[in-house]
Amino acid sequence: MREQILDAAERLVQNRGLSAVSFQDLADAVGLRKASLFHHIKNKDELGRLLIQRCGSKHGPRYAAVIEQDTDAPAKLRGIARLFENDLHAGEPCLMAALGSSLDALSGSAVAELGAAAQVSVARFALVFAQGRREGSLAFEGSAEDAAMGFFAMLEGLQTLCRAKGDVSSFGPCVATYIQAVTVSEGLA
């Protein structure tokens, strides 16, 4: 049941932001009464923190599956981007954008957990950039972490921007342009 509540909450928060989701909304979405929710979630701050934790435990394995494939780095970047694109098409953009862009509405501990979750994702993606540099398939200046953070930021930003423009179809071409730019072209190198 708790998982169902969090599933519904995630979907609502992704598209509205945490502070625009009330316990009443959440109760309606899962078919319970408002009071019952408090048996599963202590308060709104805990709701936010649970959502952030799930953001890691739920999507982390999906990223890991792509990263652990036996392919070159550009293919992995495309695979990661496709995960974000699919979520966007499913109307489920990453929670980190919704939560991160209204930081002052979160408690201190929630902010800390959000930052930690972001760092975990960046570190994961950095492995791909490091692999790409090692195998000569990616070219970029600076640290792999910086490159990975830029990549992650673009994925987050594209989800938001595509939805704002009502033009979900441009996610793919935009990210493809980026990946091509960091990929060492076959003709050279």
Place this chain on the structure above:
Amino acid sequence: MREQILDAAERLVQNRGLSAVSFQDLADAVGLRKASLFHHIKNKDELGRLLIQRCGSKHGPRYAAVIEQDTDAPAKLRGIARLFENDLHAGEPCLMAALGSSLDALSGSAVAELGAAAQVSVARFALVFAQGRREGSLAFEGSAEDAAMGFFAMLEGLQTLCRAKGDVSSFGPCVATYIQAVTVSEGLA
């Protein structure tokens, strides 16, 4: 007075999201009583729409000033990025991230205006990418619009991500890595 209200509202919304900013907050911030605000702003939906419009009329000229400089495209990209970086350091991230990541909390007309504003920015940045391709200073596949949208998305995403991680200093290196990747290196070409 209306401008002062909108200034204060912008600052609040940037860091909290529109639905977490109440008229009471806003009244406290500008030193008026809540009731007085409604002589300047009809309702919350209009507040959101005015904020979006200002996002264009206020920041548009700043971008234009950089774009109309007589420099090469990579320098213009760095200039645009620096604007976003300065705003981030000033605790004033772009409104589009805050508003765009909670679209379902906005009215239909507000969403339309937000999308239009986003399109205007993308078109502006696309001019720079087109120039770069023309003068041979930037290399990328696909349309200039796609490249520009990816660039814009990264700037938006980096603002959010840096704040979430509490590490504002990594904005510069991350975006530098991207710009370098799309810039045609002097040794080649």
Place this chain on the structure above:
DNA sequence: GACGGTCAACCGACCGGTCGGTAGTTTGGG
């Protein structure tokens, strides 16, 4: 004396959250 701006007072709805209580299930001791 018309007018733009400000305000105190107020409104109904809703907010996050609590309370007391009720079914149903699980558990353990005689």
Place this chain on the structure above:
DNA sequence: CCCAAACTACCGACCGGTCGGTTGACCGTC
């Protein structure tokens, strides 16, 4: 094997407070 205690999940009613928004009066200015 039974029954009572304990526990889980749920709920109606309610709390103080805040929400977005309205009203009507008051003010200085031209």
